[in-house]
Amino acid sequence: MGDFSRRDGARHPHHPPTYEISDRDEIKAVTAARPHPVEDRGFTCMCAESSQGAHLTDEAVRLRDPLSPDGIPARHRARWAAAAPERLREYARALARGEDEPGLPRGVPLGVVFSWLGAVREEPRDAAWLLAERAPVRLLAGAATEELAWAVRETDRAGLEGAVRFFASEEFTARHPKRRRVADTARDRLLGHARSHRPGDLPVLERRLLRTPQDRVRRS
Numbered sequence: 001m002g003d004f005s006r007r008d009g010a011r012h013p014h015h016p017p018t019y020e021i022s023d024r025d026e027i028k029a030v031t032a033a034r035p036h037p038v039e040d041r042g043f044t045c046m047c048a049e050s051s052q053g054a055h056l057t058d059e060a061v062r063l064r065d066p067l068s069p070d071g072i073p074a075r076h077r078a079r080w081a082a083a084a085p086e087r088l089r090e091y092a093r094a095l096a097r098g099e100d101e102p103g104l105p106r107g108v109p110l111g112v113v114f115s116w117l118g119a120v121r122e123e124p125r126d127a128a129w130l131l132a133e134r135a136p137v138r139l140l141a142g143a144a145t146e147e148l149a150w151a152v153r154e155t156d157r158a159g160l161e162g163a164v165r166f167f168a169s170e171e172f173t174a175r176h177p178k179r180r181r182v183a184d185t186a187r188d189r190l191l192g193h194a195r196s197h198r199p200g201d202l203p204v205l206e207r208r209l210l211r212t213p214q215d216r217v218r219r220s
Contacts, residue, residue: 118162
């Protein structure tokens with residue numbers, strides 16, 4: 001399922017262009033709401049349909065509407081927000097409700113944010129997948145490179161997964177070269193994790209992570 005056009009033009013700012021439904025009860029609800037019988041073959045993905053399609057029932061529209069408080073996208077977003085780290089949960093809930101740019105949480109270690117980005121999700125392509133990418137990256141994008149590098153030193157394995165994804169992303173690689181200098185300890189951890197677990201990101205990291213003259217990162 002995916003992009004959804006309401007008659008009034010309203011949109012949820014974090015609704016993805018496509019997403020999957022794999023929960024059996026949700027699949028049954030969607031298929032039952034269609035005007036014509038649909039054979040249940042255990043599918044997990046449905047193509048996008050406009051809410052203005054004449055073949056959609058009111059119930060089908062309600063289930064698929066990203067702004068419906070009890071629709072399937074809202075359920076997926078609520079599930080994602082509930083799984084957020086405790087200190088980030090209210091921020092996640094604000095995004096799930098549809099706030100475009102809620103206030104940033106204060107005092108949350110960047111290592112926790114890396115772990116949030118790198119955490120394995122049971123439903124990685126549900127209607128919250130875009131939020132799961134955007135929300136942590138928004139918190140990381142404003143941090144200084146030195147702070148990010150120190151967090152790489154301290155984070156766990158999930159955090160390293162998230163850190164590699166962030167450092168290989170455009171949010172970091174588009175920075176000025178002077179702001180892409182990473183101390184050797186952090187650089188080695190990032191390259192080592194990418195080499196073992198995300199080899200597709202390795203060439204980007206090798207090109208874009210610039211060395212510092214020496215490993216001078218100190219805890220402030």
